[in-house]
Amino acid sequence: MHHFIGIDSFKGCISSSDAARAIKTGILHADPDATIDWSPVADGGEGTIDVLSANGFEKIIAPTIDLAGRPIEVSYAQKDRIAVVEVAMICGLHLKRPEDDAFSLHTRGVGRLVRQVLATDASDIFLALGSTATTDGGLGFLAELGADLLTQTGRPISWQTNPLMETKQLRLPKTGMSLHVLADVTASYAGEQGAACVFGPQKGLNASEIAVLDGRLTEIGRRLQIEHIKGAGAAGGLGGAAYALGASIESGASFILRMIHAKERIERADYVWTGEGRVDRQTAMGKLPSQVSALADRAGIPCILLAGEVTERLEQAWICEAIHDPDEVKTLDPFVTKQRLARRAEQIVRRLNPK
Structure with a gap:
């Protein structure tokens, strides 16, 4: 039997590669052939850059600044004239230090890196959004690309706080770039389903800060005419800022699967394996396991979905199971998680091919 494995990382636990290798081990224990x-x-x-670098993209190191303005070196991926910037490398939650003020973190470093990429021969720049600690509406990004952020009196803002607080006038640059946003959320720029309200708590913002920022996002969103754009709230509003510069917004999972030629590889398989750390109602809303399952379903290939926890079964998956047994404690221990993935994969293959 031929198997294709495309499983997402178990966030905070194991990488996508580690999860795939564990499943491979389990399959081969049950079926060495x-x-x-x-x-x-x-x-x-x-994780986007790592995936692309394993599939023909070159990793390029470049200097920029992080979410608090500190110098940092990051990598972006390039193949032919396509360049991909992983925003979390510049302003991800993991870069936030205890002394950093969550309210004032910004996306200037993203714009600074994009400006450098524009100086190369890249014709299309993709921004991979997700796992950011910023909620500046993407204004830092816009400023680095030439936007004028002005106070009510027409003076440049001071950058002493979140740029949303001071920006009352905004003039966008004419960039001429071909920009694309990769996002796995459909959050709006502002409102109950917006950048501050939905993601603010996990970024360390308190209720009053969220309310203030949401008010400013509402105003800036109207000025940029992006208040009804799905995905504009991704990465604290960076998705909307990029859209205002003419960017398209598309599913990050779809882009990745296209880049690794998943459709063709799935069509050659007898079984397809996917999953993530937690499968719930959000999984069916375009997240990677649902996209892999959909490709398998269209090809008529059985899809097996494994997860650390399953609270709602994905209908397109032929098998959808948690990797731990009912009497086992859930854990984020990487070693135990890999063991359980391998064990569950072995058990499933033995069920599929009883001797």
Whole structure:
């Protein structure tokens, strides 16, 4: 039997590659004659550059600044004239230090890196959004690309706080760039389903800060005419800021799967394996396991979905199971998680091919 494995990372636990290798181990324990095709995958957020570099893209190191303005070196991916910037490398939650003020973190470093990429021969720049600690509406990004952020009196803002607080007038640059946003969320720029209200708590913002920022996002969103754009609230509003510059917004998972030629690889398989750390109602809303399952379903290939926790079964998956047994404690221990993935994969293959 031939198997294709495209499983997302178990965030905070194991990478996509580690998860795929564990499943491969389990399959081969049960069926030593099986053939395995696997690739690291991502949903367009954290881990995107690693996935692309394993599939023909070159990693390029470049200097920029992080979410608090500190110098930092990051990598972006390029193949032919396509360049991909993983925003979490510049302003991700993991870069936020205890002394950093969550309210004032910004996306200037993203714009600074994009400006450098524009100086190369890249014709299309993709921004992989997700797992950011910023909620500046993407204004830092816009400023680095030439936008004028002005106070009510027409003076440049001071940058002493979140740029949303001071910006009352905004003039966008004419860039002429071909920009694309990769996002796995459909959050709006502002409102109950917006950048501040939905993601503010996990970024360390308190209720009063969220209310203030949401008010400013509402105003800036109207000025940029992006208040009704799905995905504009991704990465604290960076998705909307990029859209205002003419960017398209598309599913990060779809982009990744296209780049690794997943459709063709799935069509050659007898079984397809996917999953993530937690499968719930959000999984069906375009997240990577649902996209892999949909490709398998269209090809008529059985899809097996494994997760650390399953609270709602994905209908397109032929098998959808948690990797731990009912009497086992859930854990984020990487070693235990890999063991359980391998064990569950072995058990499933033995069920599929009883001797």
